Amino acid sequence: MSKRIWLAWLCCILLLSVRLAPAADRELKIMLATAEKAEQKNDLPAAIENYLKVLEKNYYPGRIHLILGRLYLAAGNKSEAEKHLTQALEQELNQEEQLSVQALLGTISYCRQNYAQAIERFNNCIEMKRNYESAYLGLAKVYIDMQMYPEALKKLNVIRRSKKLKFEYNLTAGLLYRDWGLYQKALLSLRQAIVSDPTSTAAHQALADIYYQQKEYGQALRELSYVASLQPQGSVYRTMALCLFYLREKEKAMAFLLKAIKLEPNDHLNYAIGGLIYYESHDWEKAGDQFTRSLEMNSQSALALIGRGWCEKKLNDTSLAMADFQKVLDLRDVSWLQELAQKNIAAVAVEKR
Amino acid sequence: MVLNLSQKLIIYVFLVLIVLYLPATLSAGATDEEEILIDFLWPLYLSLPAAEKPKVALVLGGGGARGLAHAGVVKVFAEEHLPVDIIVGTSVGALIGSLYAAGLPADTIVDMAQHMNWNKLVSFKLSPVGLYSTKRMEEYVTKYIGNKQFDELNIPFACVAVDIRNGEKIILKEGPVAPAVRASATMPGLFQPVEYRHRLLMDGGVIDNMPADVAKLMGADIIIAIDVTAQVGIAKTNNALLILSQVIYIRGNFLAEGQLKLADLVISPEVKDITVSELNRGEECVDAGVVATRAKVRMIKKVILNRVWDKL
Numbered sequence: 001m002s003k004r005i006w007l008a009w010l011c012c013i014l015l016l017s018v019r020l021a022p023a024a025d026r027e028l029k030i031m032l033a034t035a036e037k038a039e040q041k042n043d044l045p046a047a048i049e050n051y052l053k054v055l056e057k058n059y060y061p062g063r064i065h066l067i068l069g070r071l072y073l074a075a076g077n078k079s080e081a082e083k084h085l086t087q088a089l090e091q092e093l094n095q096e097e098q099l100s101v102q103a104l105l106g107t108i109s110y111c112r113q114n115y116a117q118a119i120e121r122f123n124n125c126i127e128m129k130r131n132y133e134s135a136y137l138g139l140a141k142v143y144i145d146m147q148m149y150p151e152a153l154k155k156l157n158v159i160r161r162s163k164k165l166k167f168e169y170n171l172t173a174g175l176l177y178r179d180w181g182l183y184q185k186a187l188l189s190l191r192q193a194i195v196s197d198p199t200s201t202a203a204h205q206a207l208a209d210i211y212y213q214q215k216e217y218g219q220a221l222r223e224l225s226y227v228a229s230l231q232p233q234g235s236v237y238r239t240m241a242l243c244l245f246y247l248r249e250k251e252k253a254m255a256f257l258l259k260a261i262k263l264e265p266n267d268h269l270n271y272a273i274g275g276l277i278y279y280e281s282h283d284w285e286k287a288g289d290q291f292t293r294s295l296e297m298n299s300q301s302a303l304a305l306i307g308r309g310w311c312e313k314k315l316n317d318t319s320l321a322m323a324d325f326q327k328v329l330d331l332r333d334v335s336w337l338q339e340l341a342q343k344n345i346a347a348v349a350v351e352k353r
Numbered sequence: 354m355v356l357n358l359s360q361k362l363i364i365y366v367f368l369v370l371i372v373l374y375l376p377a378t379l380s381a382g383a384t385d386e387e388e389i390l391i392d393f394l395w396p397l398y399l400s401l402p403a404a405e406k407p408k409v410a411l412v413l414g415g416g417g418a419r420g421l422a423h424a425g426v427v428k429v430f431a432e433e434h435l436p437v438d439i440i441v442g443t444s445v446g447a448l449i450g451s452l453y454a455a456g457l458p459a460d461t462i463v464d465m466a467q468h469m470n471w472n473k474l475v476s477f478k479l480s481p482v483g484l485y486s487t488k489r490m491e492e493y494v495t496k497y498i499g500n501k502q503f504d505e506l507n508i509p510f511a512c513v514a515v516d517i518r519n520g521e522k523i524i525l526k527e528g529p530v531a532p533a534v535r536a537s538a539t540m541p542g543l544f545q546p547v548e549y550r551h552r553l554l555m556d557g558g559v560i561d562n563m564p565a566d567v568a569k570l571m572g573a574d575i576i577i578a579i580d581v582t583a584q585v586g587i588a589k590t591n592n593a594l595l596i597l598s599q600v601i602y603i604r605g606n607f608l609a610e611g612q613l614k615l616a617d618l619v620i621s622p623e624v625k626d627i628t629v630s631e632l633n634r635g636e637e638c639v640d641a642g643v644v645a646t647r648a649k650v651r652m653i654k655k656v657i658l659n660r661v662w663d664k665l
Binding site: 306 | 386387389390392393396429432433434640643644647648655659662663
């Protein structure tokens with residue numbers, strides 16, 4: 001009898017476990033599908049939440065930690081990303097996954113400007129897999145930031161012929177040449193990058209930088225307009241205002257400055273540039289007001305102090321002008337502007353006499 | 354399900370690496386007060402009458418193949434609309450300087466520098482005074498600027514040579530340009546001296562590799578010197594030409610020290626590891642010239658604005 005009961009009990013358990021296993025699998029499937037869907041929609045918090053639930057089930061913890069590390073990094077939470085990636089390293093991972101973890105940790109170190117650690121991480125990847133292209137790309141970017149341009153170029157040359165990273169190669173080469181000062185080569189690379197991805201704001205913005213530096217303001221404006229349409233930023237509108245100012249379109253320049261101010265109301269440079277525009281139009285009072293507003297936001301602005309000093313000089317307020325120029329001399333790390341202020345003080349002193 | 358995750362990881366890593374490009378977007382736009390002020394004042398400087406502007410001289414030093422970097426220098430000067438009122442050169446500096454002074458577009462000069470080779474400049478001609486003739490160099494310059502005289506150039510130009518009969522420093526600034534350039538760039542030992550107006554002339558680098566004083570004599574208010582001398586300690590000395598050039602440049606470096614003190618600004622392209630004869634490294638030299646000059650553009654503008662700020 002007891003044997004029968006025992007057997008019946010065993011059968012029940014077996015039956016139950018057969019029914020429960022697919023149920024658990026289904027639940028996991030649903031969680032993963034929800035997480036992936038959220039990620040596809042770029043809903044990073046929802047994706048993270050769902051992957052965390054999957055992690056609780058201890059389902060492939062290495063991989064899930066890796067995914068979470070990546071998602072946290074994409075969401076800008078570097079410390080959480082680092083935590084999960086470090087935990088991923090403690091789990092069982094295949095080679096591709098280990099490479100991904102190292103590359104992501106390298107990226108985090110790069111973002112934190114811990115270049116030595118970033119180089120170490122990316123080099124770890126290359127040690128594991130000689131042709132791991134992402135690591136070369138990462139190294140190139142690190143060397144660009146460190147202004148070690150020939151080194152960066154060497155790393156980039158390794159992935160020159162990569163089909164997978166064609167856009168990334170061209171964009172990084174463009175940024176490298178831009179920062180190095182080789183504008184013609186930069187333009188070629190950036191245009192190639194735009195062929196691969198016409199919507200890349202980074203590439204359009206880098207192009208705009210070069211055109212701006214080359215005083216090709218019309219071309220710079222065209223690129224910046226595109227960037228602004230996708231990613232409106234105060235600094236972009238401000239640069240557009242400067243382009244228009246140099247193209248002698250002062251009214252349009254002021255309109256763009258207002259857009260910049262709307263997005264970044266506390267950026268003193270917007271007002272200082274407004275001051276310069278009015279100054280150029282010989283409207284000393286309005287210019288002075290703009291410089292004052294700029295100084296309200298940043299009392300250490302040498303540009304605004306000099307500008308206001310000029311306005312005061314024009315309005316014959318020589319003592320005020322002297323005071324503003326004098327303030328520039330008390331600032332740190334603005335040597336040429338101090339030199340300029342010093343010269344202005346001397347000139348005002350001569351005029352006073 | 355597991356396989357899916359694994360495949361996606363690789364793609365995702367690439368996507369996250371895009372984070373690497375974020376700092377690039379931050380660098381855009383004018384954010385530097387000094388730069389904004391310079392950019393504001395610069396057009397005001399450009400609009401000044403010529404008489405109120407300081408005369409800016411470009412002094413292009415000698416250095417054989419390294420001097421191809423001068424092409425990169427003039428390219429940036431042209432691109433940035435930086436003023437050049439006087440050009441003085443020695444040796445390869447005379448060659449590149451004459452072309453720019455004659456009004457050749459900077460891009461053409463860059464192209465020439467990138468495709469330079471010895472065949473264009475010298476020909477083998479056995480003689481007791483040298484193995485090669487530099488007649489081709491004269492023809493090469495003539496091909497691009499014609500038979501121009503110094504006073505027909507767009508920018509006042511002078512170059513320096515040495516009269517090997519009496520060791521006199523000769524400043525060439527009158528008469529036909531091409532033979533003067535040839536004389537200034539004729540290295541002793543391998544190349545035959547040039548007979549020029551009853552003188553026997555050779556490379557100016559022997560006596561003055563960085564003729565900043567000549568620029569001063571020509572009325573320069575601001576002197577920008579381009580130094581392409583070799584780093585004597587790492588120079589290769591494995592053939593007669595290199596040994597001769599090494600001797601010239603040891604002396605040249607010594608002499609240039611005093612001349613560099615006359616300069617308001619010195620631009621030194623990173624070409625120190627390139628030998629005098631490596632004309633095949635033209636592109637590298639041009640890039641080095643561009644990079645070094647670009648890095649000094651703001652400084653050049655500041656030096657100029659310092660002289661005129663009260664007139665703006």
